[in-house]
Amino acid sequence: xxxxxxxxxxxxxxxxxxxxxxxxxxxxxxxxxxxxxxxxxxxxxxxxxxxxxxxxxxxxxxxxxxxxxxxxxxxxxxxxxxxxxxxxxxxxxxxxxxxxxxxxxxxxxxxxxxxxxxxxxxxxxxxxxxxxxxxxxxxxxxxxxxxxxxxxxxxxxxxxxxxxxxxxxxxxxxxxxxxxxxxxxxxxxxxxxxxxxxxxxxxxxxxxxxxxxxxxxxxxxxxxxxxxxxxxxxxxxxxxxxxxxxxxxxxxxxxxxxxxxxxxxxxxxxxxxxxxxxxxxxxxxxxxxxxxxxxxxxxxxxxxxxxxxxxxxxxxxxxxxxxxxxxxxxxxxxxxxxxxxxxxxxxxxxxxxxxxxxxxxxxxxxxxxxxxxxxxxxxxxxxxxxxxxxxxxxxxxxxxxxxxxx
Amino acid sequence: xxxxxxxxxxxxxxxxxxxxxxxxxxxxxxxxxxxxxxxxxxxxxxxxxxxxxxxxxxxxxxxxxxxxxxxxxxxxxxxxxxxxxxxxxxxxxxxxxxxxxxxxxxxxxxxxxxxxxxxxxxxxxxxxxxxxxxxxxxxxxxxxxxxxxxxxxxxxxxxxxxxxxxxxxxxxxxxxxxxxxxxxxxxxxxxxxxxxxxxxxxxxxxxxxxxxxxxxxxxxxxxxxxxxxxxxxxxxxxxxxxxxxxxxxxxxxxxxxxxxxxxxxxxxxxxxxxxxxxxxxxxxxxxxxxxxxxxxxxxxxxxxxxxxxxxxxxxxxxxxxxxxxxxxxxxxxxxxxxxxxxxxxxxxxxxxxxxxxxxxxxxxxxxxxxxxxxxxxxxxxxxxxxxxxxxxxxxxxxxxxxxxxx
Numbered sequence: 082x083x084x085x086x087x088x089x090x091x092x093x094x095x096x097x098x099x100x101x102x103x104x105x106x107x108x109x110x111x112x113x114x115x116x117x118x119x120x121x122x123x124x125x126x127x128x129x130x131x132x133x134x135x136x137x138x139x140x141x142x143x144x145x146x147x148x149x150x151x152x153x154x155x156x157x158x159x160x161x162x163x164x165x166x167x168x169x170x171x172x173x174x175x176x177x178x179x180x181x182x183x184x185x186x187x188x189x190x191x192x193x194x195x196x197x198x199x200x201x202x203x204x205x206x207x208x209x210x211x212x213x214x215x216x217x218x219x220x221x222x223x224x225x226x227x228x229x230x231x232x233x234x235x236x237x238x239x240x241x242x243x244x245x246x247x248x249x250x251x252x253x254x255x256x257x258x259x260x261x262x263x264x265x266x267x268x269x270x271x272x273x274x275x276x277x278x279x280x281x282x283x284x285x286x287x288x289x290x291x292x293x294x295x296x297x298x299x300x301x302x303x304x305x306x307x308x309x310x311x312x313x314x315x316x317x318x319x320x321x322x323x324x325x326x327x328x329x330x331x332x333x334x335x336x337x338x339x340x341x342x343x344x345x346x347x348x349x350x351x352x353x354x355x356x357x358x359x360x361x362x363x364x365x366x367x368x369x370x371x372x373x374x375x376x377x378x379x380x381x382x383x384x385x386x387x388x389x390x391x392x393x394x395x396x397x398x399x400x401x402x403x404x405x406x407x408x409x410x411x412x413x414x415x416x417x418x419x420x421x422x423x424x425x426x427x428x429x430x431x432x433x434x435x436x437x438x439x440x441x442x443x444x445x446x447x448x449x450x451x452x453x454x455x456x457x458x459x460x461x462x463x464x465x466x467x468x469x470x471x472x473x474x475x476x477x478x479x480x481x482x483x484x485x486x487x
Numbered sequence: 488x489x490x491x492x493x494x495x496x497x498x499x500x501x502x503x504x505x506x507x508x509x510x511x512x513x514x515x516x517x518x519x520x521x522x523x524x525x526x527x528x529x530x531x532x533x534x535x536x537x538x539x540x541x542x543x544x545x546x547x548x549x550x551x552x553x554x555x556x557x558x559x560x561x562x563x564x565x566x567x568x569x570x571x572x573x574x575x576x577x578x579x580x581x582x583x584x585x586x587x588x589x590x591x592x593x594x595x596x597x598x599x600x601x602x603x604x605x606x607x608x609x610x611x612x613x614x615x616x617x618x619x620x621x622x623x624x625x626x627x628x629x630x631x632x633x634x635x636x637x638x639x640x641x642x643x644x645x646x647x648x649x650x651x652x653x654x655x656x657x658x659x660x661x662x663x664x665x666x667x668x669x670x671x672x673x674x675x676x677x678x679x680x681x682x683x684x685x686x687x688x689x690x691x692x693x694x695x696x697x698x699x700x701x702x703x704x705x706x707x708x709x710x711x712x713x714x715x716x717x718x719x720x721x722x723x724x725x726x727x728x729x730x731x732x733x734x735x736x737x738x739x740x741x742x743x744x745x746x747x748x749x750x751x752x753x754x755x756x757x758x759x760x761x762x763x764x765x766x767x768x769x770x771x772x773x774x775x776x777x778x779x780x781x782x783x784x785x786x787x788x789x790x791x792x793x794x795x796x797x798x799x800x801x802x803x804x805x806x807x808x809x810x811x812x813x814x815x816x817x818x819x820x821x822x823x824x825x826x827x828x829x830x831x832x833x834x835x836x837x838x839x840x841x842x843x844x845x846x847x848x849x850x851x852x853x854x855x856x857x858x859x860x861x862x863x864x865x866x867x868x869x870x871x872x873x874x875x876x877x878x879x880x881x882x883x884x885x886x887x888x889x890x891x892x893x
Binding site for chain 2: 139
């Protein structure tokens with residue numbers, strides 16, 4: 082969590098970290114500035130010290146809401162520097178160098194955030210030339226943020242719970258919406274007699290997200306029939322809602338304006354479930370329940386992936402373990418951490434080598450996919466681990482397969 | 488435009504360009520892949536050759552819609568490389584090096600897109616060590632994409648016109664929505680007797696954007712009274728719609744999923760306009776009309792900023808020219824280019840040194856701001872320059888100040 086940053090910097094030998102860029106789609110910067118609605122900025126944190134946020138002078142009021150120490154571009158004569166250099170970039174570079182010098186930043190300094198890669202390359206090489214006291218560094222993977230992100234503090238858990246509640250409500254309202262239609266010739270129809278389509282449902286979901294102060298950052302999956310059997314298919318807007326076909330509804334919005342994610346999936350059959358879908362659903366639920374029953378602090382993520390492969394292989398399904406690269410059966414990993422990013426640590430997969438611990442928030446999402454046979458099933462909850470090491474699902478919406486119509 | 492990339496590469500001495508990262512909030516990559524809905528990728532373009540898109544094997548079908556030559560991570564054994572290296576990053580790096588070698592990329596290679604800056608720094612330094620034939624380069628500002636973006640081709644203009652039409656319709660529907668309320672005690676009230684708020688209007692706008700396949704990428708501005716006098720204020724959701732106060736409504740959505748922007752502003756007074764607001768509005772319209780009348784291919788952007796300063800100074804308003812840093816009067820620049828980014832070339836400002844030319848798309852947006860006196864006025868249209876060099880506004884919604892109520 083955020084309070085681990087100093088010890089993580091210590092472990093990795095960083096004297097300071099710098100996080101920069103636009104805030105949008107920039108989880109490290111969003112993490113550092115909390116709920117403050119500035120559009121961009123530079124956060125500088127020396128080891129053991131409170132971070133400093135350098136913001137545009139116009140965004141001073143918003144920046145103050147970050148709780149960080151705030152300085153503005155005006156404090157560092159940004160516009161004079163641009164004018165003198167005759168270049169926006171040279172002004173930016175000079176200001177960054179001046180800020181780092183002003184705050185006595187030296188030693189190994191690691192950079193994060195979001196930037197054009199060519200610009201970052203030029204900027205950081207120049208900065209190293211300009212500042213003899215600074216050694217520029219970066220982390221191409223498994224960064225200190227990846228580690229810090231994995232364990233949530235109380236404030237983050239509160240936000241995550243709020244997003245979870247709202248997401249569950251959107252799921253419930255969407256099912257009510259579907260249920261509010263009538264059946265004609267094996268399909269759902271609207272008041273005007275036209276068939277209800279995936280596009281109609283998607284539109285309803287987007288409106289409810291808007292009502293709920295949530296946003297769709299990735300595509301909501303509402304996939305029926307063959308598409309339900311392809312885990313990365315979002316579903317075709319033109320498809321109609323026929324009875325007896327499996328529908329995979331994977332809803333993973335985040336708080337509006339780039340907040341925390343919730344990730345949950347339900348599989349539905351309208352009217353009735355064909356035998357093979359019911360069987361797959363029962364097996365997925367067995368895998369789900371067995372994983373949840375086995376959750377334990379200290380256990381590593383790959384254990385659960387193996388446990389689920391055991392179950393599915395017992396029923397004769399191919400898995401990534403028995404048949405690497407399979408596109409039928411169980412074709413993916415069991416789960417992933419999430420927070421300001423939708424996929425992060427801990428991994429419940431073959432690369433899950435870190436032990437589960439308090440503060441972790443992650444999904445459990447077994448599934449079975451048979452696109453050629455026209456169906457897929459996935460059930461997914463988001464869990465968190467409390468301070469006592471107990472595991473709680475945040476995806477409380479029921480997991481019933483069949484949505485009944487009289 | 489896109490067809491200029493080869494000559495721009497020639498001018499700047501680049502033998503190849505590489506654009507990489509996630510597609511979201513990555514205009515250079517979006518530009519290269521067109522409407523294809525892949526989530527991330529690497530585009531490699533050698534000078535004089537068709538670009539190659541390296542995509543995830545699962546996204547092959549979507550990648551093919553880009554019209555580029557497509558290869559997949561499987562073609563380059565990405566997963567084997569990760570496994571051998573024991574690291575995702577080392578696998579990525581090795582694959583990128585292999586792809587560049589495979590396509591015979593050598594000489595000066597400039598990188599663009601969206602990446603963590605520390606990762607970009609490490610990656611590009613390593614790449615240069617690995618590939619003796621490649622000199623890594625980047626452009627920290629005024630990139631070839633900035634130049635190419637500025638002039639739109641026929642396909643882009645068609646998309647821009649479509650977004651413009653839909654944005655104008657949302658503006659019209661919003662005004663109808665406001666007009667559909669009744670006046671009680673100098674303010675608008677809803678059917679339930681509660682006052683109509685800025686938040687109610689914002690919600691209505693978001694729904695209409697959703698209907699129109701548009702998205703809000705930056706905050707829509709709907710600011711009343713004092714907030715209308717602060718150009719960067721988005722307005723307070725709790726504010727109520729009172730008669731006789733100026734409302735600045737700056738609507739700048741883009742096509743859903745990261746498309747082209749349209750940017751337009753209208754200023755409204757409900758019921759009646761106080762004298763000082765009417766006067767400011769008349770002066771803003773004079774500046775607007777004079778700028779538009781003076782538009783000419785070959786003229787540089789700063790000319791128009793000067794022209795508008797002349798007009799506002801004539802009426803006694805401070806301007807950035809007469810009083811640098813002023814927060815009253817005319818406080819910003821006249822306009823900016825837009826496309827996949829909301830602010831780009833050409834600039835109609837003191838740094839606007841490039842001549843206007845066919846294919847340009849830009850705003851004209853004079854304004855006057857008096858926050859202490861509780862009002863602001865801005866009028867903004869998006870214009871494009873056709874092949875014949877004629878200028879056309881795409882923001883056709885009327886500019887009347889007063890919304891009348893009986």
